Amino acid sequence: MSAFSESEERRALRQAVRGLAGRYGQDYVREKSRAGEKTTELWADMGKHGFLGVNIPEEYGGGGGGIGDLAAVLEEAAAAGAPMLLMVVSPAICGSIIGRYGTAEQRRRWLPGIADGSFTMAFAITEADAGSNSHKITTTARRLSDGGDGDGWVLTGQKQFISGVDEAAAVLVVARATDAETGRLKPCLFVVPTDSAGLEATPIPMTMQMPEKQFTLFFDDVRLPGDALVGDPDDADAGLAQLFAGLNPERIMGAALSNGMARYALDKAVAYARDRAVWRDTPIGAHQGIAHPLAKVKIELEQSRLLQQKAAELYDAGDDLGAGEYANMAKYAAGEVACTATDVAVHTHGGNGLTEEYGLANMLLAARLGRIAPVSREMILNFVAMHTLGLPKSY
Structure with a gap:
């Protein structure tokens, strides 16, 4: 393989994805969008053939490849007229973060479903008053003490323009928590089930037609268990x-x-x-x-x-x-x-x-x-x- 050509495996992957996505194509996506429906059949078919989890380690049901393989899958699907926005979110963002920084239990719990498409995870970072400035994020997580309330977190805040929440089983939320040593707020990531008490999702009317909807999320003292926090809670830079x-x-x-x-x-x-x-x-x-x-x-x-x-x-x-x-x-x-x-x-x-x-x-x-x-x-x-x-x- 030269430096300017992809491997035979990557080329074969592209061809296979193009063939599958092409069987659905733009007409399928357009009809689903007009009807306010989801491209569930396409997503399930892609997951069944292992295309959604090509970047997930093999031990968790994925293909053991990299982000380059997953990008090739998405590019070919879009080129066939069937773009899949949630591929950017669930296997790419959430799968990459949990795969690299999640605990062993978190990887076992979430990665297999992300890999085969049966468990979709949305991602929430954007806030109305923060825009591109993530330093202004105000969604906060308060750690509960062991005395009385139990070990866990309480999440409060709001997120905007969050894709596909109505299709997701959970949302990976970027919040800020107080560092125990410095007292400063630090970014932390939490996996929040979409059926959590205190979580409300409001659709945002959009002009363009697409199957994936946008939402504003409200977190009203959402209670989370201790292991909802991704990775090591004592790592200040995690x-x-x-x-x-x-x-x-x-x-x-x-x-x-x-x-x-x-x-x-x-x-x-x-x-x-x-x-x-x-x-x-x-x-x-x-x-x-x-x-x-x-x-x-x-x-x-x-x-x-x-x-x-x-x-x-x-x-x-x-x-x-x-x-x-x-x-x-x-x-x-x-x-x-x-x-x-x-x-x-x-x-x-x-x-x-x-x-x-x-x-x-x-x-x-x-x-x-x-x-x-x-x-x-x-x-x-x-x-x-x-x-x-x-x-x-x-x-």
Whole structure:
């Protein structure tokens, strides 16, 4: 294998996923979205074939691969017209964090279900008044003493724009707890069952149509057992390390989702440009006004995919610092090319690009999400300017 080609196993994985997801495709996803239903059959089928847990260790029912394998799965599903947002959350973020930092019991309890898709876990970090500034998170966890209340935690606060809570059995919540030694608030991660008393989920009406819904979560003195806290409760830096262990895969998977969407849009536009003829029976793809924007998308897409693959390789090699740098750049590049590709695809189709029949208009909104979440492109530019270029902090 050369440095610029994937392994035979990875290529076979891509082909298998593309075949399965293609049997569902955009029509299936669109119909489910319109009906307000979930893509349950697709999720279960992907789990049955082992695609949802390719990054989970084999001892917990996974494929024993890395985030690069999982990103390939998501990219191919999206390229086949069946993007799966919860793959970014459950196996990538939650699976990676629990796999690396969970106790032995926590790994045994949650990873097998995450691997086969039978146990879906959402992720909650965003707050209305914090936005991109995670230092302003106000959701707090108070530790209960052993005298009377028992060993456990009480969670209080609010989260916003949390994906797929109605499909999840639990939510991995980022909160802040008081450090026993310093008295300062430190980040901590808790697994909260979605049927917990005191937890309320309110849907957020969204313009774009997609099966995965967004929610505001309210935690009103939610009681949790002691082992709901991920990892070692006495490690003052555990929560921060856990966040980075999850956020780098989140960015890599976000890039994979956007790149897959860009591939889908480009394929549709190229096929249309080859067949559509309005001037002297010459396909519109023969005209540079159509061909050049498509060629430009192809170049930018391949650049973005290389960044995605490099970020994944660094993460899987244990280089968290390098992975953070390239995961952010990959997410930026993919968000940009997805927006460009869907816009060019709509323009190539002309009026047809805005019809329900061709299914591209809704993708304009979905692609735009890649510029905003899980981190805005402006914050990525801040990161690269400061950490890669060594420029002074600007915010």
